[in-house]
Amino acid sequence: MESFTSPTVTQRDQILVEQQVFSIFKTFYDMPPSSQSFMLELQRENHVEYLTNGLKQLGPSFCVLDANRPWICYWILHSIALTDEFVDPELEDNTIDFLSRCQDPNGGYGGGPGQLPHLATTYAAVNSLVTLGGDKALSSINREKLYSFMRQMKDASGGFRMHDGGEIDVRACYTAISVASLLNILDDELVQNVGNYILSCQTYEGGISGEPGSEAHGGYTFCGLATMILINEVNRLDLSSLIDWVVFRQGVEGGFQGRTNKLVDGCYSFWQGGIFALIKRLNSTKGERSIPLGDGEDSTASSDATEESSNKDLSQGGSHSEKGDHHDTSSRVNVDDISHNSSKGHAKVDPLFNSLALQQYILLCSQDLNGGLRDKPGKSRDHYHTCYCLSGLSVCQRSWSEDEDAPPLPRAVLGPYSNLLEPIHPLYNVVLDRYQEAHEFFTGS
Amino acid sequence: MESSEEDRGEPLSRMAEWRDVTPLPQDDGPNPVVPIAYKEEFRETMDYFRAIYKADERSPRALRLTQRAIHLNHGNYTVWHFRRLVLEALNTDLDEELDFIQRIASSNSKNYQLWHHRRWVIERLGSNARAKELHLIKNILSLDAKNYHAWSHRQWVLQALGGWEDELDYCQQLLEQDIFNNSAWNQKYFVVTRSPFLGGLTAMRASEVRYSVEAVVANPNNECPWRYLRGLYKDDIESLVNNREISSVCSKVINTKNNYIFALKMLLDLLCYGFQPCQEFRDAVVALWTSDTHPLDPDLATAICDILEHVDSLRASYWIWRKNKLPVAA
Numbered sequence: 001m002e003s004f005t006s007p008t009v010t011q012r013d014q015i016l017v018e019q020q021v022f023s024i025f026k027t028f029y030d031m032p033p034s035s036q037s038f039m040l041e042l043q044r045e046n047h048v049e050y051l052t053n054g055l056k057q058l059g060p061s062f063c064v065l066d067a068n069r070p071w072i073c074y075w076i077l078h079s080i081a082l083t084d085e086f087v088d089p090e091l092e093d094n095t096i097d098f099l100s101r102c103q104d105p106n107g108g109y110g111g112g113p114g115q116l117p118h119l120a121t122t123y124a125a126v127n128s129l130v131t132l133g134g135d136k137a138l139s140s141i142n143r144e145k146l147y148s149f150m151r152q153m154k155d156a157s158g159g160f161r162m163h164d165g166g167e168i169d170v171r172a173c174y175t176a177i178s179v180a181s182l183l184n185i186l187d188d189e190l191v192q193n194v195g196n197y198i199l200s201c202q203t204y205e206g207g208i209s210g211e212p213g214s215e216a217h218g219g220y221t222f223c224g225l226a227t228m229i230l231i232n233e234v235n236r237l238d239l240s241s242l243i244d245w246v247v248f249r250q251g252v253e254g255g256f257q258g259r260t261n262k263l264v265d266g267c268y269s270f271w272q273g274g275i276f277a278l279i280k281r282l283n284s285t286k287g288e289r290s291i292p293l294g295d296g297e298d299s300t301a302s303s304d305a306t307e308e309s310s311n312k313d314l315s316q317g318g319s320h321s322e323k324g325d326h327h328d329t330s331s332r333v334n335v336d337d338i339s340h341n342s343s344k345g346h347a348k349v350d351p352l353f354n355s356l357a358l359q360q361y362i363l364l365c366s367q368d369l370n371g372g373l374r375d376k377p378g379k380s381r382d383h384y385h386t387c388y389c390l391s392g393l394s395v396c397q398r399s400w401s402e403d404e405d406a407p408p409l410p411r412a413v414l415g416p417y418s419n420l421l422e423p424i425h426p427l428y429n430v431v432l433d434r435y436q437e438a439h440e441f442f443t444g445s
Numbered sequence: 446m447e448s449s450e451e452d453r454g455e456p457l458s459r460m461a462e463w464r465d466v467t468p469l470p471q472d473d474g475p476n477p478v479v480p481i482a483y484k485e486e487f488r489e490t491m492d493y494f495r496a497i498y499k500a501d502e503r504s505p506r507a508l509r510l511t512q513r514a515i516h517l518n519h520g521n522y523t524v525w526h527f528r529r530l531v532l533e534a535l536n537t538d539l540d541e542e543l544d545f546i547q548r549i550a551s552s553n554s555k556n557y558q559l560w561h562h563r564r565w566v567i568e569r570l571g572s573n574a575r576a577k578e579l580h581l582i583k584n585i586l587s588l589d590a591k592n593y594h595a596w597s598h599r600q601w602v603l604q605a606l607g608g609w610e611d612e613l614d615y616c617q618q619l620l621e622q623d624i625f626n627n628s629a630w631n632q633k634y635f636v637v638t639r640s641p642f643l644g645g646l647t648a649m650r651a652s653e654v655r656y657s658v659e660a661v662v663a664n665p666n667n668e669c670p671w672r673y674l675r676g677l678y679k680d681d682i683e684s685l686v687n688n689r690e691i692s693s694v695c696s697k698v699i700n701t702k703n704n705y706i707f708a709l710k711m712l713l714d715l716l717c718y719g720f721q722p723c724q725e726f727r728d729a730v731v732a733l734w735t736s737d738t739h740p741l742d743p744d745l746a747t748a749i750c751d752i753l754e755h756v757d758s759l760r761a762s763y764w765i766w767r768k769n770k771l772p773v774a775a
Contacts, residue, residue: 008622008623008624008625008626009590009622009623009626010623010625010626011625054479055478055479056478056480057480057482058479058480058481058482059481059482060481060482060483060484060487062481062482063481063483063484063487063517063518064518064519064520065481065520066481066483066487066491066518066520066521067518067520067521067522067523068520069479069481072479073478073479076479090476091478094474094476094477094478095478097474097476098473098474098476098477098478098479101472101473101474110523111521111522111523112471113471113472113473113474114469114471114472114495114498114499114523115521115522115523116522116523116526118522162522162557163522163526164526165526165529165565166522166526166561167557167560167561167564203631203634203676204634204672204673204675204676204677204679205631205672205676206672210593210597211597211600211601213597213600213604213635213639214593214596214597214600214631215593215596215627215628215631216631217593243763245672247760247763248668248760250759250760252759254759259591259627259628260627260668260669260672261625261626261627261667261668261669262591262627349762349765349766350761350762350765351762352762352763352766353760353762353763354759354760354761354762357759
């Protein structure tokens with residue numbers, strides 16, 4: 001039935017990545033247990049050193065990010081916060097000062113001092129300040145002016161422009177709504193029609209695109225879903241087809257791809273992986289695991305029915321066929337003694353994605369042993385990938401937890417338990433207790 | 446646009462033309478974080494840009510300066526924005542502007558600002574620019590057939606300026622080169638649903654189903670045509686369920702016992718939508734199950750979930766969840 005033709009570009013590119021990744025996995029599985037333990041360690045000190053150095057100084061090649069410096073701040077500060085490390089108080093002060101120079105007198109933050117205010121850099125600056133925490137950081141944000149900047153960026157279509165005369169897309173919607181929500185300045189004027197715009201971006205595949213008609217894409221799907229949740233219109237989306245699309249974005253490598261038939265990339269550990277955190281959170285007020293379907297129907301997963309198969313599944317952790325056979329493709333993970341334990345604060349069912357496989361990809365394929373994380377083997381580390389690989393790792397580790405206060409069970413954390421990162425708030429991607437502090441500060445509650 | 450003095454990378458401070466301008470250093474403060482070790486040319490260019498920008502000087506030399514600044518950092522949206530203001534003020538020939546953007550694109554085709562600027566220019570040039578634009582995007586896609594910006598821009602051009610006539614053919618060409626190119630499938634869907642020349646989704650559906658089924662048969666492990674098929678019936682599930690071509694390609698693929706995950710999944714979806722399977726489907730599914738110890742569940746949908754849990758074990762958790770969502774048998 002299948003005729004042999006030479007591989008297409010897609011197939012060739014995919015095979016090359018698989019070869020690299022599987023060779024890493026094979027090397028890992030052939031190692032003695034003690035070496036395996038080392039390979040699965042999160043290289044905390046090295047990552048923090050790489051990050052802190054970046055905060056202090058960047059080389060000339062970074063001039064291509066000269067209009068993105070609040071982003072670099074956020075990627076670095078958030079990553080450090082995830083590892084529960086601290087930034088020198090002096091550096092913190094310098095950051096607050098620097099970001100206030102990026103703040104436009106008429107509202108919003110630009111990519112550097114004196115630059116035009118931009119919604120994405122505003123998001124990055126605000127998230128950086130929230131991550132720093134404390135009165136000085138939080139009160140440095142001019143909320144009134146920021147609100148009026150957002151009103152100016154609002155478009156009749158319901159979307160937002162990134163900057164004066166700038167592009168409109170789902171990213172702009174997310175950055176605006178996320179910041180407005182965090183700072184407690186979200187109102188009907190800002191929310192109006194956003195839902196319609198995002199709805200028009202859900203594609204036939206189930207994911208969400210950047211603009212109406214474009215291809216379903218992990219980054220935009222995260223942004224679209226988060227925004228719909230923030231404006232309380234999430235049930236207007238076809239959630240079951242969204243979930244169906246995103247589960248298939250996880251590949252044989254364990255990591256996620258951004259679009260159908262594209263290559264795995266560590267940053268999608270958060271953009272795609274985070275979608276599951278959002279969906280889980282949608283149901284956290286309810287006792288059972290229920291996920292609203294697009295047609296308004298709820299369904300609940302019965303723990304009894306799934307217990308047996310979940311046991312088996314967890315004890316295997318999935319299995320990786322050595323031939324890299326495409327039928328049965330998931331990674332075997334030697335996690336000791338996995339018992340299906342529904343103790344307090346822990347979900348009665350597994351996360352919808354394969355959390356251990358993703359952790360394996362992140363730890364074995366994305367880590368640069370000299371510090372920092374990357375897209376995939378063969379690519380260089382950078383602060384962006386460090387941020388989103390670590391954010392994704394945090395999501396993975398917490399994916400069985402229903403109660404954020406309860407520390408995850410050891411089986412949820414691949415590698416040593418010391419790999420555990422701080423929990424995030426998945427709507428904003430800031431560390432949870434920083435979110436809580438900011439929430440109290442801006443709502444006075 | 447001929448190369449200007451500013452293009453040659455010499456210090457602005459040594460140019461007579463710039464003598465009257467006092468460069469404005471960046472207000473980084475005494476202890477900036479994430480400070481970039483700018484090279485001298487970069488720092489100087491941006492100092493002069495800041496001065497011109499602050500003064501809002503919309504002159505020919507300002508235009509040349511923005512070009513120099515853009516070359517040094519394609520991502521500086523403030524410079525691009527100011528360039529647009531200057532272009533408008535000077536009423537410049539925008540065809541030359543397209544050439545300028547193209548030169549930048551040749552080194553970096555994945556930059557938001559560049560594509561947004563291109564849209565702005567094309568908007569002003571109107572439908573005369575259409576053919577050339579569609580051609581340019583084709584060139585970029587020939588280097589990277591999945592460039593997200595290029596595709597979004599292409600869709601915008603089609604909607605703003607037309608040119609739909611050849612688009613379906615173009616999609617088909619790309620799919621002949623690479624049937625796994627999801628961007629091309631997405632574009633196909635875009636054309637089929639929005640082209641004013643094709644009569645809409647329902648009119649096109651039969652031929653599109655045929656095309657997709659052929660693609661499935663050639664590569665059953667290609668996710669694209671499966672999702673496309675589902676998409677063709679977005680608001681008409683009943684017709685999906687009743688389409689014999691689709692249900693029968695599912696059993697055809699399942700019977701090969703090879704690369705059948707998407708086929709099983711489609712059958713599962715059909716069952717959830719109310720498909721009434723005849724014996725051939727049950728037989729095909731049962732033939733996949735090799736366990737002696739666990740008999741296959743009598744409910745076909747449940748059985749499929751169990752099989753998928755094993756053969757697509759990466760997604761075991763998802764298949765368990767799907768199983769639990771199945772309507773309870775009466």
